[in-house]
Every structure is written in C-alpha cells, then in structure tokens.
Amino acid sequence: FWIGKYEVKQTEYQSVMGSNPSSFQGASAPNWPQRPVETVSWNSAVAYGQALTAIEQAAGRLPPGYQYRLPTEAEWEYCCRAGTTTEWSTGTSLSTSQANFQGALANGTYPAGQTAVVGAYAPNAFGLHDMHGNVWEWCLDSFATYAAGPVTDPFVTGGSNRVLRGGSWFSSNSATA
Numbered sequence: 001f002w003i004g005k006y007e008v009k010q011t012e013y014q015s016v017m018g019s020n021p022s023s024f025q026g027a028s029a030p031n032w033p034q035r036p037v038e039t040v041s042w043n044s045a046v047a048y049g050q051a052l053t054a055i056e057q058a059a060g061r062l063p064p065g066y067q068y069r070l071p072t073e074a075e076w077e078y079c080c081r082a083g084t085t086t087e088w089s090t091g092t093s094l095s096t097s098q099a100n101f102q103g104a105l106a107n108g109t110y111p112a113g114q115t116a117v118v119g120a121y122a123p124n125a126f127g128l129h130d131m132h133g134n135v136w137e138w139c140l141d142s143f144a145t146y147a148a149g150p151v152t153d154p155f156v157t158g159g160s161n162r163v164l165r166g167g168s169w170f171s172s173n174s175a176t177a
Helices: 010-017 042-058 073-081
Strands: 137-142 162-165
Touching: 010 042, 073 137, 073 162
Parallel strands: none
Antiparallel strands: 137 162
C-alpha cells in the first residue's frame, strides 16, 4: 500500500468534494488552504477516496486495481511508528516542538488552539508528517477490542464505530500514540 506524505489539505478536499467543512478557514486562520481538512465524518472521508479514485482513473493517472482509501488501523500504525518500538515515533516522549497538540503551537506561526499547515513539523523516519497531532485521522476499520495475542495485519469490519488515530491539535500527548 501507499500512504500520503501529508494530511489532506483543505484545498485538495474542496477541489474533489466541492465543499470545505473545516472550522479553521478564512481570515481567522492564516494559510488555511494549506491546513488539513477537519470535521470530516468517516463516511465523507470514504467518499473523498472514492471520488478521487474516479477522477484519477478517468485521467489515466491511476493504474488498474489501485484505489484511494483510508488506511487500515494496522497500516496506519505501521506508518506512524516508522520502524520504532517506542510509544511515539519520536521516542519515549512527545513535545509540542515535534507535533501540534495540547492547543499550543511551538513555532508560533499560527494561533494557539488551531491546526497547523500540513508538514509544519519534522517528518518521521518514513518521511510522513503529522502522524501525531494536528488532526485525528480516520482508519478503515471498525472499532473493536484488541486481540489477546499477537496478530498480523488485523482488520475489523461490521461495527458502526470507527477507528481514529494520531491525536489532534487539542489532544494531550497521552492520546496521540
């Protein structure tokens, strides 16, 4: 599978879906077009992937059998950890200089208590940005209790509750792993 280097920007979402549900846009949100889209439901996130797949297939830019979709929780975890075994991809701790959380941006570029432009923080070892903080990220899976023992590439379907990972701009660092 492939995964995006950045969170989906508001401009990207709007160009595909024709609307922008984000709270942080306009004059009160500097550089809002480059910020991640937020307040998107799981169904809307799935619809975005389907719409983008159709656009890219029609343009001949997507190989047969490929599709844009949410990552499974296992795929997301693999990408977030980026080969590490610690609680965060940054090691045993996470600070506001490494991710946008706790409502306080370390770089002071954006108002505290808001999202930051995608990629404003250093990437993890796989070159992926904002896996911790900024906005919660939907996974394809339904929510379920983890299995008691080791599993390989688990994927849960059928439940109405969906998995969110990564934390957001308002999360404490204990919620971002």
